[in-house]
Amino acid sequence: MDRPYVPPASNPGGRGFSGEVSPRVFDIMSRTKGWVRFIAVMLWVNVVVAIINVIVTLSSARLPNGDAQKVGQVVGIAIALLFYIYPAVKLNSYARRIGVLLQSGRAGDLEAALNEHRAFWRFVGIVTLVFIGIFVVAMVVGVAGAVLSSRS
Amino acid sequence: MADNPYEAPSANLSGNETFGVESGGVTQGVVDQLRRTKGWTRFIGVLFIILGVVLFFLAIFGGSFISTMSRSTRGLGAFLGIILVIYGVMGVLNLVIGFKLGGFSSAVQRLMHSGQERDLEDALDRQRSFWVFGGVMMLIFLIIAIVAIIAGVVTQF
Numbered sequence: 001m002d003r004p005y006v007p008p009a010s011n012p013g014g015r016g017f018s019g020e021v022s023p024r025v026f027d028i029m030s031r032t033k034g035w036v037r038f039i040a041v042m043l044w045v046n047v048v049v050a051i052i053n054v055i056v057t058l059s060s061a062r063l064p065n066g067d068a069q070k071v072g073q074v075v076g077i078a079i080a081l082l083f084y085i086y087p088a089v090k091l092n093s094y095a096r097r098i099g100v101l102l103q104s105g106r107a108g109d110l111e112a113a114l115n116e117h118r119a120f121w122r123f124v125g126i127v128t129l130v131f132i133g134i135f136v137v138a139m140v141v142g143v144a145g146a147v148l149s150s151r152s
Numbered sequence: 153m154a155d156n157p158y159e160a161p162s163a164n165l166s167g168n169e170t171f172g173v174e175s176g177g178v179t180q181g182v183v184d185q186l187r188r189t190k191g192w193t194r195f196i197g198v199l200f201i202i203l204g205v206v207l208f209f210l211a212i213f214g215g216s217f218i219s220t221m222s223r224s225t226r227g228l229g230a231f232l233g234i235i236l237v238i239y240g241v242m243g244v245l246n247l248v249i250g251f252k253l254g255g256f257s258s259a260v261q262r263l264m265h266s267g268q269e270r271d272l273e274d275a276l277d278r279q280r281s282f283w284v285f286g287g288v289m290m291l292i293f294l295i296i297a298i299v300a301i302i303a304g305v306v307t308q309f
Contacts, residue, residue, distance in 0.1 A: 114185035125192035
């Protein structure tokens with residue numbers, strides 16, 4: 001390094017060159033990983049409980065309102081399962097990508113981790129929007145039904 | 153920019169779309185991912201704040217309603233009081249979650265404008281804080297559920 005004309009050299013294994021995350025980012029992400037993993041595991045536990053619920057419902061004796069109630073319950077639980085599985089997968093991937101980032105320290109891996117994080121929030125946002133839409137439609141139908149029944 | 157390959161490199165001080173300099177992990181891709189997350193977290197955060205305010209006011213106005221109840225309905229009032237306290241606690245929790253998500257979105261907004269390493273760290277720290285809060289809440293609810301199940305089983309015998 002004493003010679004001023006030393007050619008520039010890449011630093012593939014080292015830290016501190018452009019494209020690597022800072023030690024503080026490294027620390028923050030390492031402290032995020034455990035909690036994200038925990039929440040993902042809890043979501044998977046919910047999925048397993050819902051599956052057990054489906055099995056119990058299917059194997060149970062006839063319900064008071066017949067098979068229609070049983071089918072309704074199973075369909076309801078299956079839909080709820082879908083809402084749990086995707087976020088659980090995405091949070092699990094987020095935690096796994098953070099693990100890769102902690103191994104490499106590369107900004108590219110931070111980007112990959114944040115991509116999973118973004119996918120999780122996009123799903124939550126879209127599902128929330130759908131539920132708000134259903135709620136508004138139900139409100140409008142309910143009010144319209146009440147108005148029509150009061151006129152007749 | 154690409155028309156002249158011999159053009160001198162330049163810093164992107166406004167930093168909205170592209171980043172000429174990468175430092176501490178502040179790359180174009182990282183900022184882009186956070187930018188695309190920001191809208192959804194802002195949306196969910198606002199919903200949590202609205203829900204929190206509604207629950208909080210429900211608890212307050214419900215409490216004032218109970219205080220006007222006659223002596224004959226005091227038993228029902230105590231039951232409603234417990235429910236309203238739960239509403240109040242849920243309202244505060246919703247507000248905390250909403251403000252945490254809002255803080256993350258605002259930090260990403262600052263990062264988009266500055267491209268500074270400290271703003272990236274701030275944004276990531278805020279999302280860490282959200283996950284820690286969510287995890288602790290989940291742990292508390294899990295413990296309450298386990299205690300309730302044990303209490304239910306014990307009272308059966």
